[in-house]
Amino acid sequence: MIASNPFAELAAVIPPTAMQAYVVLMFLLVVAGTILDMLHKKSAQYFFENARKARKNATRTLGTGEKGALALKTVAKEVLTSGEFNNPKRRISHLFTMYGFIIFVVTTAILIFAYPTPDYPAPTVVPLLWHLGAAMLCLGGYWFWFSIRVDVASEGVKWYQLNGRGDLFIVGLLGMATFALLWSFSMGAGALNMLFFVLFVAFTTLLFGSVYWSKFAHMFFKPAAAFQKRVIKADGSRENMPAIYDVSDPEVQARFPDIPAYMGANPPNMGLGIKREAPNHF
Amino acid sequence: MPTFVYMTRCDGCGYCVDICPSDIMHIDKVTRRAYNIEPNMCWECYSCVKACPQDAIDVRGYADFAPLGHSVRVRRDEEKGVIAWRIKFRNGEKDMELLAPITTKPWGKHIPQLSDVPAPTQMMRDSQLLFNEPKYIRMDEGALHTLESNGLVMKEGVVY
Numbered sequence: 001m002i003a004s005n006p007f008a009e010l011a012a013v014i015p016p017t018a019m020q021a022y023v024v025l026m027f028l029l030v031v032a033g034t035i036l037d038m039l040h041k042k043s044a045q046y047f048f049e050n051a052r053k054a055r056k057n058a059t060r061t062l063g064t065g066e067k068g069a070l071a072l073k074t075v076a077k078e079v080l081t082s083g084e085f086n087n088p089k090r091r092i093s094h095l096f097t098m099y100g101f102i103i104f105v106v107t108t109a110i111l112i113f114a115y116p117t118p119d120y121p122a123p124t125v126v127p128l129l130w131h132l133g134a135a136m137l138c139l140g141g142y143w144f145w146f147s148i149r150v151d152v153a154s155e156g157v158k159w160y161q162l163n164g165r166g167d168l169f170i171v172g173l174l175g176m177a178t179f180a181l182l183w184s185f186s187m188g189a190g191a192l193n194m195l196f197f198v199l200f201v202a203f204t205t206l207l208f209g210s211v212y213w214s215k216f217a218h219m220f221f222k223p224a225a226a227f228q229k230r231v232i233k234a235d236g237s238r239e240n241m242p243a244i245y246d247v248s249d250p251e252v253q254a255r256f257p258d259i260p261a262y263m264g265a266n267p268p269n270m271g272l273g274i275k276r277e278a279p280n281h282f
Numbered sequence: 283m284p285t286f287v288y289m290t291r292c293d294g295c296g297y298c299v300d301i302c303p304s305d306i307m308h309i310d311k312v313t314r315r316a317y318n319i320e321p322n323m324c325w326e327c328y329s330c331v332k333a334c335p336q337d338a339i340d341v342r343g344y345a346d347f348a349p350l351g352h353s354v355r356v357r358r359d360e361e362k363g364v365i366a367w368r369i370k371f372r373n374g375e376k377d378m379e380l381l382a383p384i385t386t387k388p389w390g391k392h393i394p395q396l397s398d399v400p401a402p403t404q405m406m407r408d409s410q411l412l413f414n415e416p417k418y419i420r421m422d423e424g425a426l427h428t429l430e431s432n433g434l435v436m437k438e439g440v441v442y
Contacts, residue, residue, distance in 0.1 A: 046290075084293060084336075086335050154296050154309075166313070166314060215313070221290070228290075229291070240368060242355065242367060242368035243366065244359075244366075245364070245366060245381055255381075256380075256382070258382050258383060259382075262383045263364075263383050263386055267362065267364075269388075270387075271360070271390060272360060272361070273360030274297070279296035280300065281300045
């Protein structure tokens with residue numbers, strides 16, 4: 001079941017060209033939604049203005065190589081491993097959702113474009129990955145939905161209460177992955193299978209068609225913001241923030257004599273402070 | 283000088299919501315990022331600014347009296363037990379950095395166990411001194427600490 005290509009079986013009802021056209025349409029909707037979102041929120045304008053302001057306050061100029069290294073670090077930490085999340089549960093859930101989504105979308109495109117009919121049998125690994133991607137998306141997504149979502153975790157909102165625009169993205173993702181799996185597992189079940197397929201397409205259209213209103217576009221501007229965060233630390237502008245001092249450094253202690261006077265020459269690690277307790281705000 | 287949140291920095295963790303004494307830091311329902319729902323009620327206590335793990339909260343002056351272009355930013359590092367302030371003046375020249383201890387002992391340890399302390403005597407109850415007052419204000423070492431006893435001199439005017 002999980003090794004068979006559901007789109008090949010669908011080809012008996014819907015011509016492969018229609019499926020391919022739908023995928024292209026979804027791609028175009030994402031591009032259009034992201035551009036409109038960027039124009040509306042002026043996020044690109046803010047980003048470049050902020051970068052210019054930071055350059056003005058910079059104490060040193062970064063070379064191309066240094067910027068390239070920072071970009072690589074951003075990709076390795078913030079993009080590939082969701083390193084900016086302080087909450088480990090959120091980070092793991094985000095990793096499942098992100099990689100599940102990527103695997104699911106890429107394998108969907110491969111199955112629809114390369115193996116659209118039973119005449120072109122797909123290697124077993126591709127449908128397997130398609131199911132695995134959807135399952136990972138469900139695991140990370142439902143974990144987020146039931147317990148990590150800030151409304152549920154901290155604001156006392158019940159899991160079944162929808163939050164309109166705020167939930168568009170996660171509802172689209174979960175609906176798409178859940179009904180994709182149900183549709184694949186109910187192959188040959190007649191009307192029920194068709195119902196799951198219709199819901200799968202409906203949620204997919206909702207996900208890719210609501211980019212302008214949802215937080216779908218965060219996957220494009222978040223890496224840019226993370227890169228800028230690294231640049232301001234490296235070029236000394238630091239967005240007017242104070243430096244990060246090493247309190248055991250004799251130079252720092254000479255400049256700020258209160259540190260050795262009250263904390264000794266080698267101050268110990270004081271522990272987590274208020275971060276010992278997770279925020280739980282009602 | 284109300285607080286505001288840099289949306290690209292905030293990850294919606296909610297520490298500011300928990301700590302705000304005026305209960306005006308909330309999580310936006312659509313973007314799931316923190317924001318100040320009532321800037322007029324913000325008394326600039328800087329609690330949220332210091333609690334934010336992402337350094338995403340800043341404080342700005344009202345345009346009618348605060349010098350535009352200035353900046354007062356803070357980073358509270360609990361693990362190191364220090365607080366660092368950076369104050370930039372609007373002339374672009376004066377740029378001060380300060381670093382001070384905020385604890386000398388690990389957080390959450392050494393909490394006074396008042397139940398283990400002997401109950402105060404009637405004489406202590408009748409006294410004008412508060413619990414442990416001679417010890418806490420260091421009267422035991424002689425007398426009250428003053429500028430003179432610490433070798434300090436009062437200076438006139440505003441001294442930086």
